Amino acid sequence: MPRYKMVVEYDGTPFTGWQHQKNGLSVQQAVEDAIARFAGEQVRIHCAGRTDSGVHATHQVVHVDLEKAWRADTVRDATNAYLKAVPVAILSAEMVAGGFNARLSAIKRHYVYRILNRRAPPAIERSRVWHRAWPLDSAIMHEAAQTLLGQHDFTTFRASECQANSPIRTLDRLEVERDGDEIRVHASARSFLHHQVRSIVGTLxxxxxxxxxxxxxxAALDARDRKRCGPMAPSTGLYLTGVDYRPYPILDQNVVDSGVDQQVEHETEAHDRE
Structure with missing residues (x-):
């Protein structure tokens, strides 16, 4: 079965999170339904990082196996045609070897947390930033962040329902910068614990x-005690911004049947007019 790697962008505001949930629409379900509509088959996609309700992504990575071999740009465009009702977009698609796995092949994940630091509340980006009305010293936040770099037991910054086997993680990057009224916290690691970034941001x-x-x-880190964590930052300001992989083979698109591609292109154009 042909395997496709796709980069997905989404506003997490209206979703229950990435993963399927019984209480509402998830990003995973929205993308799977869109693929099923154009490909004519039920699919299951796998992501690099499961995001919570309200968390956004500018560069989520997924893989999906399809029964037929389609052109990669057709997979991207046809899926997007059926995603117009929701804030999700497929930025790119490519056919990859079966050994590629969006989650297991990832070697690093990158997140950004946005804090709007001004007296007036946000009007346009209300669901995309964390608003803090009082002054924040970003230099002190950055200094404190550097004490968390490296490999540690991050129990203090781990959700009580986290299912990871170990609280040990290696934080490769944790930087705080200010740009006008916005403070951004950049975090990079091979993997993160559940709520780790939001817990760290709330503490900073x-x-x-x-x-x-x-x-x-x-001291909160060293305590290895969830009760020592600062208040957890809300999901609204968190973005998955990138996933790194070692070099992997991209398959030749010339092997794809152009007749099949033309059929889907016609169906996509028809849907665009609805």
């Missing part, structure tokens, strides 16, 4: 507000 915010010292942040 306490340092930026002057309520915690840099030493307090490090």
């Amino acid at each position: 915010e306490r340092a930026g507000a002057g309520r915690w010292s840099v030493a307090d942040v490090r």
